[in-house]
Amino acid sequence: MKVRVYLVVFLQFLGYSCGVLSFKISDVFPVCKKNDDQCLTAAIEKALHYLCENGLPELKLPKLDPIAIPEISIGTKGSAADISQKYIDVKLHGFKKASVSNAHLDWEKKKLTFTVFAPQLDQVSSYDFNGRILIFPIRGQGKAVLSQSNVTVYHTIQFDTVKKQDKDYFKVVSYVISTNPSKTSFKVDNLFNGNEALSERVHEVVNDNWKVLWDEAKADVDLTYAKVYETFAQKLFGKLPISDLVIQA
Template identity: 35%
Template sequence: MNCVWMILLCACFVTVQSDKFPGSIKRCHLKDSNLDDCLTEGIQKTYELLGKGPINAISLVGIEPILIDKVVIGAGTSAVHLDQHYENVKLHGFSKSKVSKVHMDWAKKTLEYETLSPLVTQKADYDLNGKIMVFPVYGKGESTIKLSDVTMEHAVKFKEETKGGKKYLIVDSYTLKININGAHYDFQNLFDGDKLLADNILTVINENWKEVFDDVRSGIEGAYSEVCKHIANGLFTHIPYNEIFLE
């Protein structure tokens, strides 16, 4: 789960002045027959660079951690009927992501790619209220969620817009499909600090992590897709696409 995939992608291409563009990031030509391979290499390199800190030349912050103000996930429909509110979110682990299956169709203005992150850790202030299985759950406090082998499939659809005689790409839709191979949840101060109740419900949650995650998967995908779309458009709407992509 994350919110900077399109920023990471854009960092592979964006240039305001060629002498300011980081020479360590590979630039790609739209008409290159090996465009997808080029994009894969460029995106991968950008993850590694942003894991070490910001790229000041193109005003991109580092990704260890990724900072998000707020994430809201609605209640699921079966096992997890739980409203989840997270604030001051910090995500660790995306700098270790491996990029694959990149494909851009310029005629259709679409981009698809996949990422695999061995371990993603989310730390945040939480507010939970609802039920997990038959057990009522509520609490506010600090939380840590660890997700193992996080695979994300990204599908982005652009549209073209002209402003001031210049052409821009706008992210029309952004969808994510997320799969994981394991999860561990820790919520401090559940049940207003009742440790016995908290320990019992956390055992249930962690023993049934797959059911818990599957039940809120669509909510997580929707929440992070919207964050990604918002961040991506913050960059694309300010830079003409002929300055993003080489022709």
């Protein structure tokens, strides 16, 4: 697989801000005692819901619901699909209803893990396809909706600590996710120059075989969204000292 993820404009929009914080930290991320996984889980869930509803304008962070990405390009080469996929003006809806579980911060290994569950996620975009899916040659442009239900997303953040002005901060070294839906469905318009009968047949076959198609595209999709989450985490941790997030005693 070859992936080209166009996040330049998005990441520029999230450019570093050096202003004084004007929001209350506990409104975004409640302070927890060290090694209190239950508190950490609740704190991450509260932060997720806050960012979904409000974003953080003070740090130039937009809302997390929907997540907006200017463009995603994926080149899939596998047994089920050999297709160039371009998604433009991508919006991912659904995380405002998500829950968080199993958060754990391993101080020795410098690793934070947690699980997010969303009942429904919908990725809405324009598309440009050229290639093959299963036995069907696919070529078209139009609107696309990728819907996933009962989605479990595993997050793994590797971090380091850095000192700034005599205070310690988390620094994200890597951010990895694994997205696991119980069902995925695709809906795209204007396939085959408006041939509705053929389009309906392709949709039926593709949605019946969603698992094998998702498995071949999953790594590229996970990489794309992990970059977005990493930017959010880096912005938050870069502004909030560890002492404001964790009670060490």
